Amino acid sequence: MNKGLGHLFDIANKEKRTIIGLMSGTSLDGLDIALCEFSGHGTQTQLHLRQFTTMPYDAAFKQEVKAIFSKWQVDLEKVCLLHAYIGSFHAELINQSLQQWGITPAEVDVIASHGQTIYHAPASLHGIAGMPNATLQIGDGDHISVKTGIITLSDFRQKHIAAGGEGAPLAVYGDYLLFSKLGQNRIMLNIGGIANFTFLPGDLDTTRIFSTDVGPGNTLMDAYVQAHFPGTYYDADSKIAARGRYSPALVDALLDHPFFEQGFPKTTGPELFNLLYLEEAQRKSGTTGLAPEDVMASLNRFSASGICQALDRTLQGEEFEIYLSGGGMHNPLLLQNINELLGKVEVRDTAELGVPPDAKEAVLFATLANECLVGERIDFGPGQMRVPSVLMGKISLPA
Secondary structure, rough: OHHHHHHHHHHHHHEEEEEEEEEEOOOOOOEEEEEEEEEHHHHHHHEEEEEEEEEEEEHHHHHHHHHOOOOOOOOOHHHHHHHHHHHHHHHHHHHHHHOOOOOHHHHOOOEEEEEEEEEEEOHHHHHOOOOOOOEEOOOHHHHHHHHHHHHEEOOOHHHHHHHHOOOOOOOOHHHHHHHEEEEEOEEEEEEEOEEEEEEOOOOHHHHHHHEEEEEEHHHHHHHHHHOOOOOOOOOHHHHHHHHHOOOOOHHHHHHHHHHHHHHOOOOOOOOOOHHHHHHHHHHOOOOOOOHHHHHHHHHHHHHHHHHHHHHHHHHHHOOOEEEOOOHHHHHHHHHHHHHHHHOOOOOEHHHHHOOOHHHHHEEEEEHHHHHHHHHHOOOOOOOOOOOOOOOOOOOOOOO
């Protein structure tokens, strides 16, 4: 047997597996690195989060990625180069983190890498007849495995698409395994660049579970800040938006799009919700003269409104616990708007469930890797477009 495959076989037969989960989101804050220990699989999965850190990206790296992110036309050579560069760069950040933690690469069984999304193109968005759902994440897994010496699983989203999904959201798989609870209806709400949630019914009926994008989280706010406040990448502590007042007319115009009327599940991205989208909404609502602070306040309210409208459609009067994660939870005005729009529904965070909210997405990809190694496909019932019953991850062996 190939030595690498033999090692993979030994890992799959271990009682406990040490897996690093990686997440690099569209906000480009940095690389989230979660060192996790797993035993079991499926509904018997037991997780222990040993370490977590976010290795920040510098301005130069952010600019390189932004040059090819969510654009119809880009420099193909730059895409090619960054695919290799990001894999090697992420490997360096992993090696640095392991050294800081006093852990050798030999103590880690596998790495689960999300990669860096540069384009998301579900058929519902691209509208090109005869062409499938598609998505592209760069940051090659072979470069990670060779430069860390650790088996790497990557490119998770392609199997989801091949099986009939849209490649997102993938949180439903980990959410179901880690956070379902008999007798308690739960909504796992994640506010990253795009906001999404997983619906977990308290009867544990997998045919009722779904995960869906609901609209912008931070992506439009971040894009506007970067365009109008040079040197600033996001609205820290809502300081800019808090100085403004939202325009109901602009918020209504931003919500006036067929995406918000589509059923669940659905996916979206900055390919739709970008500055051109904002400019069109301002033109339709006659708000092109708004001060930048008022535009930021309006974008903040818009994100909250999209999230809460989707939650209202799902809750339909039932009692649910809502658990929050993602960078949006650090935006106090966004949370204020959500709480105001939801009314009496309390929003908590995933720390109460044993996973720090900033670490959740990296932990979820580590969970997907654990399932790929030792799990069985979860039956989410008929309608594979809803939640494909697949195991995900392409395996890269070290040299």
